[in-house]
Amino acid sequence: MYKLLLCWRYLRTRYIALASIISVMLGVATLIVVNAVMAGSHAEYLKQLHGIHSDLELHVRSMEGAPDAQAHMARIREAAGDKIAGVSPTVQVPAMLGYYIGQQYITRQVMVVGVDEATYASVSNFGGFLKHPDNRERLDFQLKEGGYDSGRLPAEADAAADAAAEPAWPQMKNAGWAYRRMRHPPPVAAAAAPTPEPAPASTSGPTAGPADPFAGLNAVPLPEHDPATMHHVGCVLGIGLVSGRGQDGAKLLYQLPGDDVELTFPSAGRPPKPLSAKFTAVDFYESKVGDYDAACVFVPLADLQRMRGMVDPATGVANFTALQIRLAEGADLSEVRSAVQGLFAERYYYVSTWIDKQGPMLAAIQVETAVLNILLFLIIAVAGFGILAIFYMIVVEKTRDIGILKSLGASSGGVMSIFLTYGLLLGVVGSTVGVIGGLVFVRYLNEIADGIGAAFGMNLFDPDVYPFPKIPTIVDPVTVSWITAGAMLIAVLASVMPARRAAAMHPVAALRWE
Amino acid sequence: MPHANAPAPLLEARGVYKTYHKGAVAAPVLQGVDLAVSPGELLAVVGQSGSGKSTLLHLLATLDRPDAGQVRFEGNRIDNLPASGRDVLRNRHLGMIFQSYHLMPELTALENVLAPAMIRYGVLGYWRRRRSLRERADQLLHTVGLGHRLTHKPRELSGGEMQRTAIARALMSSPRLLLADEPTGNLDRENGDEVLRLLRELNRESGLTVVMVTHDRSIALQADRTVTLSSGRVEVAACAA
Numbered sequence: 001m002y003k004l005l006l007c008w009r010y011l012r013t014r015y016i017a018l019a020s021i022i023s024v025m026l027g028v029a030t031l032i033v034v035n036a037v038m039a040g041s042h043a044e045y046l047k048q049l050h051g052i053h054s055d056l057e058l059h060v061r062s063m064e065g066a067p068d069a070q071a072h073m074a075r076i077r078e079a080a081g082d083k084i085a086g087v088s089p090t091v092q093v094p095a096m097l098g099y100y101i102g103q104q105y106i107t108r109q110v111m112v113v114g115v116d117e118a119t120y121a122s123v124s125n126f127g128g129f130l131k132h133p134d135n136r137e138r139l140d141f142q143l144k145e146g147g148y149d150s151g152r153l154p155a156e157a158d159a160a161a162d163a164a165a166e167p168a169w170p171q172m173k174n175a176g177w178a179y180r181r182m183r184h185p186p187p188v189a190a191a192a193a194p195t196p197e198p199a200p201a202s203t204s205g206p207t208a209g210p211a212d213p214f215a216g217l218n219a220v221p222l223p224e225h226d227p228a229t230m231h232h233v234g235c236v237l238g239i240g241l242v243s244g245r246g247q248d249g250a251k252l253l254y255q256l257p258g259d260d261v262e263l264t265f266p267s268a269g270r271p272p273k274p275l276s277a278k279f280t281a282v283d284f285y286e287s288k289v290g291d292y293d294a295a296c297v298f299v300p301l302a303d304l305q306r307m308r309g310m311v312d313p314a315t316g317v318a319n320f321t322a323l324q325i326r327l328a329e330g331a332d333l334s335e336v337r338s339a340v341q342g343l344f345a346e347r348y349y350y351v352s353t354w355i356d357k358q359g360p361m362l363a364a365i366q367v368e369t370a371v372l373n374i375l376l377f378l379i380i381a382v383a384g385f386g387i388l389a390i391f392y393m394i395v396v397e398k399t400r401d402i403g404i405l406k407s408l409g410a411s412s413g414g415v416m417s418i419f420l421t422y423g424l425l426l427g428v429v430g431s432t433v434g435v436i437g438g439l440v441f442v443r444y445l446n447e448i449a450d451g452i453g454a455a456f457g458m459n460l461f462d463p464d465v466y467p468f469p470k471i472p473t474i475v476d477p478v479t480v481s482w483i484t485a486g487a488m489l490i491a492v493l494a495s496v497m498p499a500r501r502a503a504a505m506h507p508v509a510a511l512r513w514e
Numbered sequence: 515m516p517h518a519n520a521p522a523p524l525l526e527a528r529g530v531y532k533t534y535h536k537g538a539v540a541a542p543v544l545q546g547v548d549l550a551v552s553p554g555e556l557l558a559v560v561g562q563s564g565s566g567k568s569t570l571l572h573l574l575a576t577l578d579r580p581d582a583g584q585v586r587f588e589g590n591r592i593d594n595l596p597a598s599g600r601d602v603l604r605n606r607h608l609g610m611i612f613q614s615y616h617l618m619p620e621l622t623a624l625e626n627v628l629a630p631a632m633i634r635y636g637v638l639g640y641w642r643r644r645r646s647l648r649e650r651a652d653q654l655l656h657t658v659g660l661g662h663r664l665t666h667k668p669r670e671l672s673g674g675e676m677q678r679t680a681i682a683r684a685l686m687s688s689p690r691l692l693l694a695d696e697p698t699g700n701l702d703r704e705n706g707d708e709v710l711r712l713l714r715e716l717n718r719e720s721g722l723t724v725v726m727v728t729h730d731r732s733i734a735l736q737a738d739r740t741v742t743l744s745s746g747r748v749e750v751a752a753c754a755a
Contacts, residue, residue: 002632006618006621010620404617405618407575407616408630408633408683409602409603409606409633411601506578511612
């Protein structure tokens with residue numbers, strides 16, 4: 001009983017102990033905030049990456065592809081039909097993207113993805129990353145009249161608040177047919193001569209050679225191309241491919257929907273030969289995951305198959321290089337993965353999951369979280385050493401009291417537990433206040449970040465950099481309990497040494513202490 | 515021999531030796547002290563500073579252990595008890611007061627008096643008995659004339675009041691034996707006399723055995739019996755009135 005009373009009295013009469021309470025509190029609060037933000041970012045990134053990728057991907061090892069996507073899809077559905085929500089064939093080949101900035105011709109290395117407009121939306125959140133609202137609903141690779149500036153990612157929760165914000169890409173306001181007509185003014189009446197541009201969407205160059213078995217495919221006569229009213233095959237460019245920052249730091253687009261670009265990609269022949277074709281950008285893709293925004297160009301699957309010569313002229317069956325598979329709700333990823341892998345010979349096919357593709361990034365977030373936790377626990381450990389030093393002084397100061405207690409029959413264990421309880425009390429008070437402070441901070445994190453940003457004239461959280469509009473937070477009760485328990489343990493451990501010293505004191509020596 | 519038919523001693527020291535070591539220097543303090551305290555007597559132990567009287571008191575109170583010899587309480591050896599046994603003994607059977615009072619500065623007078631009970635009982639046990647314990651502490655403080663000082667902290671009390679609080683605390687567990695180490699050493703004559711009168715009264719009225727250590731022979735005169743310590747030994751066993 002005397003232990004509690006004395007602890008309480010010591011706590012109330014020694015304000016220096018509050019210093020250690022405050023450091024415990026700050027450590028606990030920081031840990032909670034950091035863990036909440038890291039968990040929130042991790043979850044948001046997962047959501048974003050899951051939106052970019054389908055759950056599973058069956059790849060054909062050869063870029064030439066394998067024939068008959070329908071037959072493959074049928075086999076997959078047969079094996080794991082109830083666990084599969086959607087399958088879509090794609091063709092993915094590395095390519096060169098070329099376009100003009102002013103007079104300068106720019107080439108970039110890209111991955112061309114031929115997507116099936118009808119089914120691709122069922123396997124990933126592809127549409128959600130596009131700029132034009134109609135394309136988000138259903139992509140048709142047709143240039144729209146305008147309306148490319150309708151705000152940021154629709155995946156964002158509060159689109160209402162977002163709409164009020166300034167558009168991320170002000171230039172997009174001009175994009176569309178109007179822009180294309182402006183770039184290609186109608187020819188003067190006298191200019192009835194054929195346009196200097198070659199036939200659109202047609203391959204040129206080496207494929208024209210007599211050895212090309214697919215040459216006949218492209219020999220279809222096409223109507224004359226009028227750039228003011230017609231466009232080439234549509235393509236969706238990753239926004240990172242055509243954007244940059246001007247000298248003043250403003251974000252610039254070098255191309256807009258309505259501009260023509262050139263793609264050079266390998267044919268499906270043996271050996272593959274480079275093919276070039278003109279495409280018209282009809283929309284941009286912005287997932288804010290840099291790797292994808294600066295690497296992918298999406299084109300219609302059928303056109304890509306035709307251009308690469310992947311269609312068997314006899315049967316009309318086309319090759320594909322990958323099948324995108326989306327799982328039904330609650331299906332087990334690795335289970336379906338093994339089922340699909342079991343269907344096809346590993347020599348020719350391999351299966352990957354969406355987690356495989358971003359393994360390093362997700363692992364990096366986890367490592368960051370772990371390291372931050374260690375560092376921040378060191379802060380609490382520093383608080384622990386503060387408690388140790390302060391308690392040591394209190395034990396020295398209270399030497400006579402310890403002698404009195406012992407002369408009154410208090411055991412060494414009892415004297416020790418005064419200081420251990422005192423330490424625990426500091427830990428409990430410090431971490432309780434810390435938890436409350438941390439949770440309040442997390443709750444108002446975005447408001448606080450905005451406030452600090454406004455006060456110091458800098459943007460603490462730039463939504464252009466991250467694939468989420470606000471700082472995401474997730475408070476995990478288990479993490480919070482671990483942090484609290486850890487802080488209390490450190491406080492108690494720090495008081496062990498002073499407490500042992502107090503317990504070991506000789507009563508006579510303690511009583512004589514002046 | 516006046517002690518021929520005396521009852522068995524309440525407290526007894528037999529051939530007690532104690533040497534303190536300060537580095538390599540050994541300072542022999544007690545060199546074979548024999549002492550017997552009869553129940554109900556008020557014994558004064560007098561001696562010069564450094565004669566070892568405080569050390570003897572600490573040994574009698576089991577706050578320290580003799581190098582050789584025995585200390586017996588009610589016929590049982592107590593110097594070789596384990597720590598827990600000595601803690602219980604000090605808590606329930608011995609009362610102690612000191613020259614510099616040794617009250618806990620953070621506690622009120624009442625809480626200081628309650629301290630032995632708080633040490634004795636756990637939280638629950640104390641909670642159950644809190645009324646009766648408080649009543650007893652209250653009554654003890656009234657007995658020593660401090661009924662109006664219950665909630666005062668030690669720093670708000672005078673020296674005499676602090677010592678009387680300490681006496682109330684020593685009586686909390688109703689011990690049979692009170693050990694007093696220079697109880698009047700820090701007090702003026704008036705307050706010292708008041709404390710001595712109180713001890714005398716307790717000795718007479720409730721048969722409390724008191725062993726009082728002092729360097730002041732005039733104070734020792736008020737005792738039943740005086741024992742003089744000189745260079746670590748009992749000099750003469752003189753009988754006072």
